[in-house]
Structures are given as C-alpha cells and as structure tokens.
Amino acid sequence: MPAKIRIPTPLRKLTHNEELVETSAPNIGAAILDLQTRFPGIGERLLDANGEVRRFVNVYVNEEDIRFLQNRDTPLKDGDEVSIIPAIAGG
Numbered sequence: 001m002p003a004k005i006r007i008p009t010p011l012r013k014l015t016h017n018e019e020l021v022e023t024s025a026p027n028i029g030a031a032i033l034d035l036q037t038r039f040p041g042i043g044e045r046l047l048d049a050n051g052e053v054r055r056f057v058n059v060y061v062n063e064e065d066i067r068f069l070q071n072r073d074t075p076l077k078d079g080d081e082v083s084i085i086p087a088i089a090g091g
Contacts, residue, residue: 003080005031010086014042028059029072031082046084056087
C-alpha cells in the first residue's frame with residue numbers, strides 16, 4: 001500500500017479535484033516531484049526556486065512536521081499519510 005498524500009482544497013484544481021493521491025516515492029522530495037510529473041503546476045506551489053519546501057507550506061508525515069524530521073529527505077513507507085497545509089493569511 002503506497003503512501004497517501006492529502007491535497008489541500010486550494011490545490012485540488014491541479015489534481016483534478018482528487019483529495020488523496022498515492023505515491024510510491026521513497027521520500028518527500030521524490031513525492032513532490034512525482035506530484036509535479038502527474039499534476040503540472042503543483043511543484044511551483046510547493047517548492048521555492050532552490051527546490052526547498054516554501055516557508056508558508058507545511059508538510060507533515062503521519063502528523064509530524066518534516067522540518068523537525070529530515071525535510072525533503074524524510075523517508076516515506078507504505079501506509080504513511082502526508083498532509084500538505086498551506087498557511088492562510090488573514091487578520
């Protein structure tokens with residue numbers, strides 16, 4: 001069973017309204033590249049010009065923030081759930 005990536009509502013137009021997308025990628029960086037290959041345009045919403053996860057995008061693996069794990073090198077295994085949470089500005 002591959003890892004599942006939960007796509008936030010603002011990005012679902014890029015995934016043809018799919019809320020959950022499966023990936024067999026070995027880590028978060030490869031999973032984002034997999035998403036970009038399958039859903040063009042999503043990569044630039046998630047990564048900055050240096051290929052790092054944008055500072056206003058939070059990515060969790062099984063509810064653990066990847067910034068406190070291994071960032072893009074955070075490994076994925078079958079059954080993991082990845083959540084992408086873009087920050088929402090307001091006031």
